[in-house]
Amino acid sequence: MFDDKNPSKTSISELGEFGLIxxxxxxxxxxxxxxxxxxxxxAAVLAQDEKKVKVITTDLLVEGVHFDLSYMPLKHLGYKAxxxxxxxxxxxxxxxxxxxxxxxxxxxxxxEALEELYAGIKTAAALYQVDVIGGDTTSxxxxxxxxxxxxxxxxxxxxxxxxxxxxxxxxxxxxxLGAAYLGLQVLEREKQVFEANPNAQPELxxxxxxxxxxxxxxxxxxxxxxxxxxxxxxxxxxxxxDGLSSEIIHLCKQSKVGCNLYEEKIPLDPQVIxxxxxxxxxxxxxALSGGEDYELLFTIGNEDFPKIKxxxxxxxxxxxTLEKEGMHLITRANTKIPLIARGWNSLKIE
Amino acid sequence: MFDDKNPSKTSISELGEFGLIxxxxxxxxxxxxxxxxxxxxxAAVLAQDEKKVKVITTDLLVEGVHFDLSYMPLKHLGYKAxxxxxxxxxxxxxxxxxxxxxxxxxxxxxxEALEELYAGIKTAAALYQVDVIGGDTTSxxxxxxxxxxxxxxxxxxxxxxxxxxxxxxxxxxxxxLGAAYLGLQVLEREKQVFEANPNAQPELxxxxxxxxxxxxxxxxxxxxxxxxxxxxxxxxxxxxxDGLSSEIIHLCKQSKVGCNLYEEKIPLDPQVIxxxxxxxxxxxxxALSGGEDYELLFTIGNEDFPKIKxxxxxxxxxxxTLEKEGMHLITRANTKIPLIARGWNSLKIE
Numbered sequence: 002m003f004d005d006k007n008p009s010k011t012s013i014s015e016l017g018e019f020g021l022i023x024x025x026x027x028x029x030x031x032x033x034x035x036x037x038x039x040x041x042x043x044a045a046v047l048a049q050d051e052k053k054v055k056v057i058t059t060d061l062l063v064e065g066v067h068f069d070l071s072y073m074p075l076k077h078l079g080y081k082a083x084x085x086x087x088x089x090x091x092x093x094x095x096x097x098x099x100x101x102x103x104x105x106x107x108x109x110x111x112x113e114a115l116e117e118l119y120a121g122i123k124t125a126a127a128l129y130q131v132d133v134i135g136g137d138t139t140s141x142x143x144x145x146x147x148x149x150x151x152x153x154x155x156x157x158x159x160x161x162x163x164x165x166x167x168x169x170x171x172x173x174x175x176x177x178l179g180a181a182y183l184g185l186q187v188l189e190r191e192k193q194v195f196e197a198n199p200n201a202q203p204e205l206x207x208x209x210x211x212x213x214x215x216x217x218x219x220x221x222x223x224x225x226x227x228x229x230x231x232x233x234x235x236x237x238x239x240x241x242x243d244g245l246s247s248e249i250i251h252l253c254k255q256s257k258v259g260c261n262l263y264e265e266k267i268p269l270d271p272q273v274i275x276x277x278x279x280x281x282x283x284x285x286x287x288a289l290s291g292g293e294d295y296e297l298l299f300t301i302g303n304e305d306f307p308k309i310k311x312x313x314x315x316x317x318x319x320x321x322t323l324e325k326e327g328m329h330l331i332t333r334a335n336t337k338i339p340l341i342a343r344g345w346n347s348l349k350i351e
Numbered sequence: 352m353f354d355d356k357n358p359s360k361t362s363i364s365e366l367g368e369f370g371l372i373x374x375x376x377x378x379x380x381x382x383x384x385x386x387x388x389x390x391x392x393x394a395a396v397l398a399q400d401e402k403k404v405k406v407i408t409t410d411l412l413v414e415g416v417h418f419d420l421s422y423m424p425l426k427h428l429g430y431k432a433x434x435x436x437x438x439x440x441x442x443x444x445x446x447x448x449x450x451x452x453x454x455x456x457x458x459x460x461x462x463e464a465l466e467e468l469y470a471g472i473k474t475a476a477a478l479y480q481v482d483v484i485g486g487d488t489t490s491x492x493x494x495x496x497x498x499x500x501x502x503x504x505x506x507x508x509x510x511x512x513x514x515x516x517x518x519x520x521x522x523x524x525x526x527x528l529g530a531a532y533l534g535l536q537v538l539e540r541e542k543q544v545f546e547a548n549p550n551a552q553p554e555l556x557x558x559x560x561x562x563x564x565x566x567x568x569x570x571x572x573x574x575x576x577x578x579x580x581x582x583x584x585x586x587x588x589x590x591x592x593d594g595l596s597s598e599i600i601h602l603c604k605q606s607k608v609g610c611n612l613y614e615e616k617i618p619l620d621p622q623v624i625x626x627x628x629x630x631x632x633x634x635x636x637x638a639l640s641g642g643e644d645y646e647l648l649f650t651i652g653n654e655d656f657p658k659i660k661x662x663x664x665x666x667x668x669x670x671x672t673l674e675k676e677g678m679h680l681i682t683r684a685n686t687k688i689p690l691i692a693r694g695w696n697s698l699k700i701e
Contacts, residue, residue: 011462013490022488024462025469029476029483033448036482045484047449047502050400059485059500061453065492098383099397103411103498112361112374119375126379132386133379134395135409138372140363141496142415148453148498150409152397 041255042163043092043240044153054160056153058089064144072188075114077216078147079121085242086151087129088220088295092240093162095155096225099134100126103148105141118147129222155225159234161299166237166256170300172319173235173309175221177268178245179284182291183276184208184215210272218295224314231308235299246289247342248298249319250328256300259322262340264332266318289330289340391605392513393442393590394503404510406503408439414494422538425464427566428497429471435592436501437479438570438645442590443512445505446575449482453498455491468497479572505575509584511649516587516606520650522669523585523659525571527618528595529634532641533626534558534565560622568645574664581658585649596639597692598648599669600678606650609676612669612690615683639680639690 013021026040037054038046044058062068062082070078083100090097102122106115115138126133131151191203205212220240228235237256239248245267253260267288277284300321301309309315319331328340363371376390387404388396394408412418412432420428433450440447452472456465465488476483481501541553555562570590578585587606589598595617603610617638627634650671651659659665669681678690 009461009463013456013458013460013462013465016462018488021462021465022486025465025488026483026486029473031482031484032480033482036449036484039482039484040486045449045451047484055405057449057451057485057500057502059451059453059487059498061455061487061489061496061498063455063489063491063496066455066490099386099395099407101395101407101409101500103409105411105413105416105496106363108363110363111359112363112366112371113359115363115371115375123379130382132381132383132389133376134381134386134389134397135407136372136376136390137409137411138368138375139411139413140416141413143493146411146413146455146491146496146498148409148411148496150407150451150500152407 038162043089044095046093046160049154053154053156056090056093056095056155056160057150058086059148059150060085060089062147064146072192073216075117076121076124079118080125081216081218082147082149083122083125083129083131084218084220084295086149087131087222088240088242090151090153091221091225092238092297093153093155094159094225094228094235094238095153097129097131097151097153097222099132099152101134101150102136104136104138105146106138107141107143107145110145129220159229161235161238163237163239163252164255166252166258166300166321167302168258168321168323170236170302170321171306171317172249172260172262172298172300172321173315173317174241174245174268174296174298175224175314176294176296177270177273178241178288178294178296179273179291180211180214180270181218181293181295182287183273183280184211184213185293186280187211187276188215208272208276210270211276215293218293220295221297224297227312227314231312233301233305233308235301238297238299241294241296241298242292244290244292245298246340249340250342252298252300253321253328256321257324259324259326260319260328260340261322262319262330264330266316268316388512393439394445396443396510399504402506403504404507406440406443406445406505406510407500408436409498409500410435410439412497414496422542423566425467426471426474429468430475431566431568432497432499433472433475433479433481434568434570434645436499437481437572438590438592440501440503441571441575442588442647443503443505444509444575444578444585444588445503447479447481447501447503447572449484449502450476451484451500452486454486454488455496456488457491457493457495460495479570509579511585511588513587513589513602514605516602516608516650516671517652518608518671518673520586520652520671521656521667522599522610522612522648522650522671523665524591524595524618524646524648524668525574525664526644526646527620527623528591528638528644528646529623529641530561530564530620531568531643531645532637533623533630534561534563535643536630537561537626538565558622558626560620561626565643568643570645571647574647577662577664581662583651583655583658585651588647588649591644591646591648592642594640594642595648596690599690600692602648602650603671603678606671607674609672609674610669610678610690611672611681612679613681616666616668618666
């Protein structure tokens with residue numbers, strides 16, 4: 002009875018996730034003085050008092066898109082759903098303080114399944130010292146959807162945005178990259194083996210690090226604290242959820258700079274290297290595009306290099322350049338190729 | 352490969368929405384001093400500075416459970432999704448300031464459909480003076496899910512919880528009740544007529560108020576302001592989303608009081624009365640259990656009665672009693688019957 006009279010149809014996959022958000026929100030006006038940052042960073046930033054700002058971020062996880070319950074235990078899913086959000090808080094150089102959790106679940110889940118999910122959420126909240134302060138639980142017509150909002154706070158002069166990088170700043174990453182994506186490939190392969198032969202036992206021993214990075218990622222709560230101890234305030238920062246190249250491009254575009262990323266510097270775990278050989282995958286591609294690492298990527302002024310250089314948590318992987326010089330990967334063979342985003346895009350699915 | 356080894360299966364519908372949330376969250380520990388109120392009210396409350404507290408609330412709307420796109424235009428859906436959340440902020444006696452919006456949408460929605468949805472969200476945000484500061488957009492395997500989180504603030508000494516009502520306090524409601532539920536019945540009937548005969552034109556003229564209350568509810572932004580002007584701080588407050596009886600029971604249980612609700616005092620619009628007659632429904636039952644009114648229900652001390660009695664926004668519908676006296680409806684025939692919750696329960700669906 003209410004016909005759609007609009008003949009124009011543009012598929013959402015044509016715009017991609019970031020294009021779509023940008024398209025839908027570009028004309029949003031911010032009217033409150035307290036809104037220091039709206040859409041477009043890892044978290045929004047609100048003025049709180051004379052000393053601190055509040056940061057707020059939200060993420061939606063959809064069954065069949067972001068997780069597959071055939072190899073993701075519910076307790077791990079709950080834990081990971083919290084990590085995904087806390088990671089965005091830490092990417093603002095903030096301390097996470099509170100979360101709200103909303104769930105939509107179909108009747109195929111018994112109460113015991115939700116207890117498992119909540120056990121993971123509560124474990125994460127306790128370990129990361131965030132209070133679970135609210136939420137909503139409702140039914141869904143199919144599958145499970147988890148929506149978490151995280152709040153955090155940081156001193157006014159320490160909040161770090163994506164847009165502060167300058168030419169010549171050093172590009173630094175925490176931890177190592179690519180393992181979570183490879184963990185997913187291992188689990189997918191085991192799932193296929195299991196479907197072909199239900200008596201098969203999963204062989205995961207040599208992939209423990211990869212599988213753990215996929216099923217139980219840890220957000221870098223330690224990094225804002227460590228940076229404070231080292232007296233380093235990054236000039237820009239972002240968390241690595243979609244893949245290194247995609248995140249570097251975000252920093253460059255928002256900071257209006259270019260960058261040179263050195264392939265040989267990208268930190269890889271030995272299991273990543275060995276498993277890439279086994280799966281005949283290029284480890285650099287995996288690190289650039291794999292996603293779900295939940296490490297932090299940031300830039301610092303050259304003067305801060307001595308403060309971080311001896312720290313095993315940090316690897317300098319490149320430096321920023323003038324915008325006109327573009328964004329490049331410098332390969333091991335010393336060729337310079339343009340950096341392109343091939344990160345994981347949930348809107349491509351279906 | 353990861354078998355569910357837990358043989359125990361309890362259906363989530365056995366617990367109901369409130370029972371389920373309570374069950375899953377009962378052992379959550381709050382560790383931050385800034386957490387003044389966690390789960391269990393319309394919104395959580397966080398300390399902000401010496402003068403104000405922040406309130407935060409979140410709601411998830413699922414296609415096929417909370418809305419039916421065959422008669423809910425997307426623009427109205429966006430508007431209503433914002434209202435549902437702002438209503439919870441106003442129920443804390445707070446001013447709404449910011450929202451985040453997360454969407455999961457299947458590929459059956461073109462970009463133009465999401466533009467419509469966002470047009471409703473932006474219209475609501477502009478009219479209610481809240482900044483849209485963040486969100487997430489992702490694909491879903493089926494249907495649409497909208498998750499909104501709303502933030503607000505209020506002076507420390509003016510925040511109102513559900514648990515402050517005292518025996519002899521007056522029970523007051525804003526606006527009138529039952530219209531949104533009847534609007535839904537009218538739309539459902541028209542949908543069936545349309546399905547039987549696609550050339551039929553909807554006949555909605557005599558139900559305009561009801562349909563508008565269903566499709567375009569307005570949260571009571573005016574009430575916290577009005578209460579402040581009248582110098583009234585309610586002793587307890589809640590918004591009416593699930594139906595009057597369910598909300599009264601929340602106030603009574605959390606405040607540890609009983610109540611007498613007078614049937615003859617329940618405010619009903621003439622269209623509600625006429626349409627109840629046409630549909631052969633009992634208007635009191637509709638007002639008690641219909642839900643989605645998004646009016647505010649609150650209690651005040653007797654000394655504040657003179658301040659509100661002449662105001663057309665408010666109707667005194669009963670008074671609180673000692674807890675041991677129980678919760679009752681006093682009918683027009685002056686019989687006293689126990690009040691039971693029969694509000695709308697999303698977990699009953701499927």
